[in-house]
Amino acid sequence: MALVATISSSPSTTSRTDGVLTHLSRWVQRAGHLTLPVVLRDLPAEPLLRADTTHPDVAAAVATIASADAVVVSTPVYKAAYSGLLKTFLDLLPQDALRGKVVLPVATGGSPAHVLSVDYALRPVLASLAPSAITPGWFVRADEVHLLDGGEILLDESAAAPLREVTRVFLDGVAGRSLVAAADRAHGVERAA
Numbered sequence: 297m298a299l300v301a302t303i304s305s306s307p308s309t310t311s312r313t314d315g316v317l318t319h320l321s322r323w324v325q326r327a328g329h330l331t332l333p334v335v336l337r338d339l340p341a342e343p344l345l346r347a348d349t350t351h352p353d354v355a356a357a358v359a360t361i362a363s364a365d366a367v368v369v370s371t372p373v374y375k376a377a378y379s380g381l382l383k384t385f386l387d388l389l390p391q392d393a394l395r396g397k398v399v400l401p402v403a404t405g406g407s408p409a410h411v412l413s414v415d416y417a418l419r420p421v422l423a424s425l426a427p428s429a430i431t432p433g434w435f436v437r438a439d440e441v442h443l444l445d446g447g448e449i450l451l452d453e454s455a456a457a458p459l460r461e462v463t464r465v466f467l468d469g470v471a472g473r474s475l476v477a478a479a480d481r482a483h484g485v486e487r488a489a
Contacts, residue, residue: 298470300324301364304335305371305382312441313404314448316459317370320402323463324368329470332360336381350389358389366398366470369422373405374382377417386421393426400466402459404441411435431466434458450488 300320306313321331333355336344338380349358361367371378401418403410414433423429440455451459 298329298365299332299363300329300366300368300470301332302335302368303361303370303382303385304337304358304484305379305385307337307379307381308372309337310443310447311372311435312438312443313370313372315406315441315443316402316436316451316455317368317391317484319447319451320368320370320459323460326468329366329467332364334360339385344384344388349388354388357385358393361389361393361488362471364397366400366412366466367394367427368400368402368466369418370402370404370406371418373403373413373417376410376413378403378413378421384422386425386443389425391424392426394422394425397427398429398466398469399405399430400462402436402462403433404436404438406438408437408476429469431469432462434462 301315302313304314306369318484324331336357337397339353339357340351349355366456367369374380395407395454397420401422403414403418405413414435419430419433436451436455440452442450444450
């Protein structure tokens with residue numbers, strides 16, 4: 297079992313991005329892993345903007361990322377880029393915060409014109425945090441996500457099928473990383489972080 301941190305960077309409480317992340321989290325849990333949610337909109341604004349990692353809530357969010365074996369990063373796309381909330385949080389993380397972790401980037405947005413935002417905006421900043429792997433991500437168009445009464449969402453199959461595939465690739469990466477970590481622990485090997 298791996299610990300998978302899920303980062304929600306939508307500022308909205310009724311969010312298609314969070315709906316997609318909920319679906320991904322369920323798939324991760326069904327695969328036998330534990331998810332650790334980090335909801336950035338719930339962090340106190342002033343300490344977050346000041347990069348005050350001594351504030352208990354911010355410190356807890358950073359510790360969650362540090363303790364995770366893998367990370368799912370979800371973001372809405374605004375003006376062809378990931379959310380400012382996500383950028384603020386990523387900027388306060390240590391330079392090697394994702395070292396040894398498998399990362400899955402997922403974005404949502406209103407226009408198919410933003411499809412490349414995952415690869416050209418989000419992936420480079422995630423790569424700068426030294427993950428062991430960034431698996432293929434996916435962009436979900438807002439019109440493929442339907443908010444239902446009671447907070448549930450329905451994904452069009454045009455979104456659900458590729459999301460299942462990128463999640464499968466991510467879970468394969470997580471399993472591979474978990475096998476290496478388990479083998480290292482069994483043999484008393486400690487890898488440099």
